[in-house]
Amino acid sequence: MxxxxxxxxxxxxxxxxxxxxxxxxxxxxxxxxxxxxxxxxxxxxxxxxxxxxxxxxxxxxxxxxxxxxxxxxxxxxxxxxxxxxxxxxxxxxxxxxxxxxxxxxxxxxxxxxxxxxxxxxxxxxxxxxxxxxxxxxxxxxxxxxxxxxxxxxxxxxxxxxxxxxxxxxxxxxxxxxxxxxxxxxxxxxxxxxxxxxxxxxxxxxxxxxxxxxxxxxxxxxxxxxxxxxxxxxxxxxxxxxxxxxxxxxxxxxxxxxxxxxxxxxxxxxxxxxxxxxxxxxxxxxxxxxxxxxxxxxREKADKWQALVEEKMADIDFAAIWEQVNKPRPELSIDWPEFTPGETMATRKAWGTCLDSVMDSLPTLIGGSADLDPSNQTMNFRTTYGDFAIDGYTARNLAFGVREFPMAAIMNGIQLHGGLMPFGATFLTFSDYCRNAIRMSALQELPVLYVFTHDSFWVGEDGPTHQPIEHVSSLRLIPDLIDLRPADAQETKVCLDIAMKQEKMPSAIFLTRQGLPILDPAEYPAVQDGPRKGGYVLKDCDGTPDLILIASGSEVSLALETAKLFKRKVRVVSMPSAKLFDAQPKSYKDEVLPPEVTARAAAEAGRTDYWYKYVGLEGVVLGIDHFGASAPGKTLSDKYGFTPENFAAMIREKY
Structure with missing residues (x-):
């Protein structure tokens, strides 16, 4: 030897x-x-x-x-x-x-x-x-x-x-x-x-x-x-x-x-x-x-395979084995219904979605970096207990204040196979786990990153907690799906997109502040449009004179701004630039007709990214500086995130 x-x-x-x-x-x-x-x-x-x-x-x-x-x-x-x-x-x-x-x-x-x-x-x-x-x-x-x-x-x-x-x-x-x-x-x-x-x-x-x-x-x-x-x-x-x-x-x-x-x-x-x-x-x-x-x-592996086949006669074993081995695109997920007209933060919509599907997805496992109430994972934790502390079938991973380890551990869970990991924290702390997010994309791992408190609307917590560059920065990572839903309806579609991915990780960006829930009867495209990344949420008759593009919380701002114009205005919701850019040119031209050059975009973050859609001469309402500690409404007025100011910027240009 x-x-x-x-x-x-x-x-x-x-x-x-x-x-x-x-x-x-x-x-x-x-x-x-x-x-x-x-x-x-x-x-x-x-x-x-x-x-x-x-x-x-x-x-x-x-x-x-x-x-x-x-x-x-x-x-x-x-x-x-x-x-x-x-x-x-x-x-x-x-x-x-x-x-x-x-x-x-x-x-x-x-x-x-x-x-x-x-x-x-x-x-x-x-x-x-x-x-x-x-x-x-x-x-x-x-x-x-x-x-x-x-x-x-x-x-x-x-x-x-x-x-x-x-x-x-x-x-x-x-x-x-x-x-x-x-x-x-x-x-x-x-x-x-x-x-x-x-x-x-x-x-x-x-x-x-x-x-x-x-x-x-x-x-x-x-x-x-x-x-x-x-x-x-x-x-x-x-x-x-x-x-x-x-x-x-x-x-x-x-x-x-x-x-x-x-x-x-x-x-x-x-x-x-x-x-x-x-x-x-x-x-x-x-x-x-x-x-x-x-x-x-080899003999040991063969005996194992025979054992699995024998155990499939057990209904309970067969059920969990099917879940463990089911391809992600084949998942059937029943998402909750939301009441149009009500106001709900998209982080709350995520929590409602999580509560609704956690029983039917026994392989869903994850948790928060010590922000359970803020990240809306508290009910998941209460229902299923803390992993190891409450036994090894407990599904909440209490990561503590450890964003980087959290992200890498999620990668390991996904690499092992059989489970669907998610992890949550504030968007501004995505910087802590950025290299692990990059490694998710590089390794073709469909893990879910849940980032709440996605803009200066965080308010009183101040600039240390108010993300500015983070969404744009994460969009630079190849093969990472960015998802910034406009309301609760878009949130559940975005989560469905993320849950059914085979190879790409997803980062979903969610608000602290309440947003009006869109009515599918008035905006039918909201039910499926997010799957293409960007879509026409509200249209006009014929060719538009002006196109407003927005993501997340600024979609409702764009809808209100459109009402201030007497000309023909199209409002495009773009929850995912990654998915929109992957669409055929014919579809992108249908949503953003090249002949319509009067365009404006709004997002409560860096302005740079949006010029690819509005053109170098287009109008972008964004924020390229750090925020301040004050109520969110006060900051929205200060930074010009009002329909009146957005409309004035557009009129000055067009």
Missing amino acids: TQMTDKTIAVVKGLIMDGVAKANSGHPGGAMSSADYATILFSEFLNFNPDDPKWFNRDRFILSAGHESMLLYALLHLNGFISMDDIKNFRQLDSLTPGHPEVHLTPGVEATTGPLGQGFAMTVGFAVAEAYLREKLGSDVMDHYTYVLSSDGDLQEPIALGAASLAGLWGLGKIIAYYDSNKIQLAGPTCQADCTDHKKVFEGLCWHVIEVDGHNHDEIRAAIKAGQLETSRPTLIIGNTTMAKGCATMEGSHKTHGEPLKADEIAATKEKLGLPAEDFHVAEDVLEAYRARFDGM
Whole structure:
């Protein structure tokens, strides 16, 4: 065992060095220091189906230290998931081996990682999903570990500790995290930037902590086994390692972090490791030994499949299994009815919608960043309880004041599969979780971000809580659906859009202040128009003389403004610029006829974005400065968000 383990690790290190050298780009040092642990984990402990990298009850492995990607690719090659040609095409265009792992590209990659700390936080989301589904489906159907490999840089990012605090609180005993403590980062020794005693910190966060020599194979095996036996706390294995372990002359050098090894160093290192001089060498006996477990794992997966089919005879199991596996576009959701003419904040409409559908969507799980009453998730929390605190079938995730961990945990839940995550906070705090939102889009994850208090109408809380640039800024993220509904009717359509997405995340922007509920009898397009992003809400006879475009709370302002003109005015509601821009040109020209150049737009945020629709000479009512602490009505008058002022701006131009 020891001799073959050493030989396998040497082969993995050889692939790391050769892959990085051929690409002339990459990070060999950390990958080599982590190779002992990762190779033992994959070859002796990790449970997966060699014929199906997406088998539902597989152990998940997340490489939070995404820069160590060649380590993961080497192991995935030994798994049979990627070819040697893939290894040789490391970091090349259209390859399955990009610079950092990408979940939608490479079989066996569980999460897109690279932005440090987020892989660790996503791991918590994976474990949340596993714990919930284990309770709902039974431990004979859902029972796997979630492993994560982290670096010094991962744990320096505060998101990791925020997520770790929740993992400890929630008692996620199926997490086994490995911290490769090689004490080197890109700029030099970690002591230049960090003095943290991670053993004390994680013990203080209610974790089970084990410290080992990360190059001692017996200690590594014992630590993994101890982590598996600890069921009430997540486990952190601190592996004290040497950067670029095994190198001929560069062990411990920070230069190996992000630079390929030179040819002479690679040659000398291969000789030291007992490898032949040839590039990309994988010995047949290594491959045979590594895959010795495969038949047993195949048999286990087959028995699992047979068990699931047998359990389908149970009506309750079949019902939840159907929900867990149902494609999102096939969901049938009965949304509530709203009374036209009444006034309701769109955040309240969201809460009403959530209350209405939460029983029929048992896979809907989520919560608020300590803003439950404000985000209208309190009734969801009261009804279903706090996850872990009230049992693992409780569906409210009490994230606390942790927006960034919240967003990354949602990504992990979605990546695991089987659940529909949502998270809520104030729009101005979307900045805290922006990079995780970007990672939602990059990973093609249909998570739902609920952002309330979407404009200066927040009022008395003042400029710290009044978003100005946030909606426009989030619209810049590719493949993120922006949803800013005009009223309760549009809110439920926007939520239906978000819930039925397959690949794109959605951010819904909701008001604190009440808005008039539109009457579908007067405005029939409100019932389906939002699905196209922008639509004609109120039209005129023939070709309009003027087009007013608005989103969210400013749609009612546009309708009132239109009444102040005697000429023909069309009012366009645009809850989603992303969805509107994706429509065929014929439809966009139908809504915004090119020959009608007299156009004005209104949104309580940055003006810049709207010139793409009204033209550079068009009129935009917006706000390009910070707000102030005062009642919302006072601020609307001060900033000109009145029908009279909007009409005056338009008359001055047209």
